[in-house]
Amino acid sequence: GNDAVYTICVFLSIFNIELGRFRSILLDVTKAKQKVWACVRCAFENPLASEHCEICTAERPQLTDAQQKELDKDKWTCSMCTFLNPQLEGKCQVCNSQRELTAEEKKVRDQQAECEVCFSTVWKKDMVSQACKHHYCAECWTRYAVAQVDRGMVKSIKCMEPSCQRLLSTGEVEACLKTESAIARYRRYSRIQDANDDPSKMWCMTPDCDNVLTFDGRQSKMQCHKCGQQVCFKCKTKWHAGITCEEIRMREEQKFDRIIMNDPRYRRCGRCNI
Numbered sequence: 001g002n003d004a005v006y007t008i009c010v011f012l013s014i015f016n017i018e019l020g021r022f023r024s025i026l027l028d029v030t031k032a033k034q035k036v037w038a039c040v041r042c043a044f045e046n047p048l049a050s051e052h053c054e055i056c057t058a059e060r061p062q063l064t065d066a067q068q069k070e071l072d073k074d075k076w077t078c079s080m081c082t083f084l085n086p087q088l089e090g091k092c093q094v095c096n097s098q099r100e101l102t103a104e105e106k107k108v109r110d111q112q113a114e115c116e117v118c119f120s121t122v123w124k125k126d127m128v129s130q131a132c133k134h135h136y137c138a139e140c141w142t143r144y145a146v147a148q149v150d151r152g153m154v155k156s157i158k159c160m161e162p163s164c165q166r167l168l169s170t171g172e173v174e175a176c177l178k179t180e181s182a183i184a185r186y187r188r189y190s191r192i193q194d195a196n197d198d199p200s201k202m203w204c205m206t207p208d209c210d211n212v213l214t215f216d217g218r219q220s221k222m223q224c225h226k227c228g229q230q231v232c233f234k235c236k237t238k239w240h241a242g243i244t245c246e247e248i249r250m251r252e253e254q255k256f257d258r259i260i261m262n263d264p265r266y267r268r269c270g271r272c273n274i
């Protein structure tokens with residue numbers, strides 16, 4: 001009972017949508033018909049503005065009222081001699097004076113600007129201006145800021161204007177980054193770099209833990225209260241049980257040497273053996 005009624009309802013609503021679509025297609029066809037004239041000799045459908053058939057050069061027949069209206073709609077009136085010129089003409093066909101922008105076109109032009117990074121024309125409201133007044137399109141700022149963060153350059157993101165050299169503020173960078181995930185990455189890298197720059201602080205070094213430890217001035221061995229990771233504050237590494245800081249430093253250097261020796265980009269100098 002109910003199911004059948006429901007099915008019919010769904011069917012009817014789909015039918016209605018299809019009917020609406022069909023109607024709008026019909027309307028489009030009629031509208032399109034007004035924008036062309038059919039040649040009586042070869043049946044080719046020519047643009048209204050063409051006075052001769054583009055295929056057989058036969059003359060354009062008398063336009064219908066709707067066609068004439070359609071044709072005049074796109075024409076522009078010369079402000080000097082009042083001649084009605086075809087849409088695509090940049091100069092008046094009678095007095096040769098330059099076409100003036102319509103009020104509508106001027107309004108549009110005034111609302112647009114060109115981004116000097118990507119050279120696209122964008123709405124002024126989509127241009128982003130920083131505190132130094134340098135402005136580029138929002139997309140370029142986002143692309144730029146995300147690229148900087150991906151390179152780990154979170155502490156020195158400058159204005160995009162090469163001559164500016166001003167560092168963007170945290171707020172400016174975050175506004176550029178836009179997405180939550182990019183902002184989260186930016187904050188995380190910033191925290192870690194801040195901690196590394198500060199002798200009294202260090203990151204616990206667990207990849208998914210953001211905790212920053214503060215040296216309590218006593219033992220160099222500390223434990224992250226969030227993830228439990230043990231660290232050595234003296235050498236800012238994970239805790240090295242049973243090995244002195246000096247030894248761990250030597251090991252790191254040896255490891256580094258091995259990496260370099262196996263790397264074809266580095267070669268041993270034949271004279272001094274380095």
Ligand SMILES: [Zn+2]
Nearest residue numbers: 039042053056
């Ligand atoms: Zn023709």
Ligand SMILES: [Zn+2]
Nearest residue numbers: 078081092095
């Ligand atoms: Zn004119």
Ligand SMILES: [Zn+2]
Nearest residue numbers: 115118137140
């Ligand atoms: Zn741009």
Ligand SMILES: [Zn+2]
Nearest residue numbers: 132134159164
């Ligand atoms: Zn700037």
Ligand SMILES: [Zn+2]
Nearest residue numbers: 204209224227
């Ligand atoms: Zn931790």
Ligand SMILES: [Zn+2]
Nearest residue numbers: 232234235245
């Ligand atoms: Zn150590």
Ligand SMILES: [Zn+2]
Nearest residue numbers: 269271272273
């Ligand atoms: Zn050498």
